[in-house]
Amino acid sequence: MGQYQPGQLQRYNAEAIARHYRYRPWLAWGRMLKIIWSFAGFILSLKWDEWQDQVEENKGKRASQLRELLTRLGPTFIKVGQALSTRPDLVRKDFLEELIKLQDQLPPFDNAIAYQIIETELDRPISEVFSQLSPNPVAAASLGQVYRGRLLTGEEVAVKVQRPNLRPVITLDLYLMRWMAGWLAPWLPLNLGHDLTLIVDEFGIKLFEEIDYINEGRNAEKFASNFRNDTRVKVPAIYWSYSNTHVLTLEWINGFKLTDTTRIKQAGLDPEGIIQIGVTSGLQQLLEHGFFHADPHPGNLFAMPDGRMAYIDFGMMDQLEESTKESLVDALVHLVNKDYADLAADFVSLGFLTPNTNIAPIIPALESVLGNAIGKNVNEFNFKTITDEFSELMYEYPFRVPAKFALIIRSLVTQEGIALSLNPNFKIVEVGYPYIARRLLTGESPELRRRLLNVLFKDGRFQWQRLENLIQIARTDGSFDVLPTAQMGLQYLLSEEGKFLRRQLVLALTEDDRLHTAEVQRLWNLVKDDIKPNRLLDAAMSMLTQLSTEGVMAIIPPSAFGNFRLNSQKSQV
DSSP: OOOOOTTTOOSOOHHHHHHHHHTOHHHHHHHHHHHHHHHHHHHHHHHHHHHTTOHHHHHHHHHHHHHHHHHHHOHHHHHHHHHHTTOTTTSOHHHHHHHGGGGTBOOOOOHHHHHHHHHHHHTSOGGGTEEEEOSSOSEEOSSEEEEEEEETTSOEEEEEEEOTTHHHHHHHHHHHHHHHHHHHGGGSOOOOSSOHHHHHHHHHHHHHHHTOHHHHHHHHHHHHHHTTTOTTEEOOOBOGGGOOSSEEEEEOOOOEETTOHHHHHHTTOOHHHHHHHHHHHHHHIIIIIOEEESOOOGGGEEEOTTSOEEEOOOSSEEEOOHHHHHHHHHHHHHHHTTOHHHHHHHHHHHTSSOTTOOOTTHHHHHHHHHTTOTTOOTTTSOHHHHHHHHHHHHHHSOOOOOTTHHHHHHHHHHHHHHHHHHOTTOOHHHHHHHHHHHHHHHTOSHHHHHHHHHHHEETTEEOHHHHHHHHHHHHTSTTOOHHHHHHHHHHHHHSGGGHHHHHHHHHHHHGGGSOOHHHHHHHHHHHGGGOOHHHHHHHHHHHHHHOOHHHHHHHSOHHHHHHHHHHHHHHHO
16 A cells, blocks of 8 residues: 555545554654543542542533533544443433533534635635525534535525544544554453454444545435435435535525424424334334434434424444344344244344354343333333343343444434433334334235244244234334235235245134134224225225135135034034
């Protein structure tokens, strides 16, 4: 590799960065001394409070001091603070409240410099692009600041401008963090399952992606494409003619931060409806699209006056593999069904346990931690509680946290915090699981249909109660319609793919030498109010045109008639 300059590296490369600073120790040590001096003073202040018995009295002051310290140290440490602001399991509540301010309450840089960056990046004067541009930024974040403007063509836009000299600052800080991680890892009481430097590398990769505004624009368009059929989710359009690596021009979003409950209610919006959009769209990102917003803090999510929820800031995104998405669906289903043996196996497939782990002693431990999770409201069942209890399990059993899941956990914790701020009694499971139940019952893909079979059959026996539970839960989702789902189910039964299910259903209806009419009656009672006679007649006529005698016989194998005759004879006796 040729001579590397900090401002030229487009992608994070730990070796290239280390090679550069290894031969410039005066740069590294100068910055290192500043970092050590800053934190030493802060730690000494905390110790002084302990010695003087003034911890409670000064806790607000110290929290503010930490936020100011991270702000002074610059963008990299602000990003670390932002990450910690979503981890109530690691950070004291008073510190947490101050660190949250790092999300969107940061000092801006000079407007003249910002305007110069805009003109340099767009290669034209501001007057040739914008008819209006706010003289001061409307928001300042760790990596840039935002101006409100209007294009000469009339569109209202947000203009995002990156902080100057950002890349060299970030590369030096990442080099020092990685160096310190190598030294500190053996002394920290962490059970990460991998080298601490890998966490720094993952952070570095995402940070480099975040400071590339071209990458952010592409992320926004991919995200918008994933939600193109969802009228509840808004993604701002990108104006590529006025965007570059350090300047991003996008559609202006009029709305209210999700934490601004007063303005949301004044606009006539239902906070719980907004939460439902947030939770459901979050699950869609993880379980359907596999492409998720990894930084959904309140500054990046807005409730719009028309009831939609808008996402902004697509710098920090991540992609899940198909196998991971499927395993996550499995884990959620097994959690709700309280199948802890299967859940332990899911932890293996997700990488939390190694394949050669003996999961037998882990099953009762999982049950003790997660047994009461379902049905609790989000205020009781939160990630802090789970993390605290899991931290004990991680020392007792060989659990590891895969690096890939750091951003998922961050995303879920943040959404949980938003739900809490809007309604402390909101039950996150009551929104999340109906979505999963609906997806399983509609079975849009072969993978989901296979998962439905895994849910409905246990040890070769059909689980009637689980099907009832799924339907009951799915009906709480306003977008769930029983009749189309039933039609899809019948079409699936008639298909070659449904051959196994046909046999299993016949066996289920006649198992234990009796017809399971009571179970069928209970299912009908569940759905009959949703199925109007005219709709049922239309659906029946539609299905009859698709059926033939051979089709009916394909559903009911000859052996079933033998079982039925046998049961009829028994009942006459």
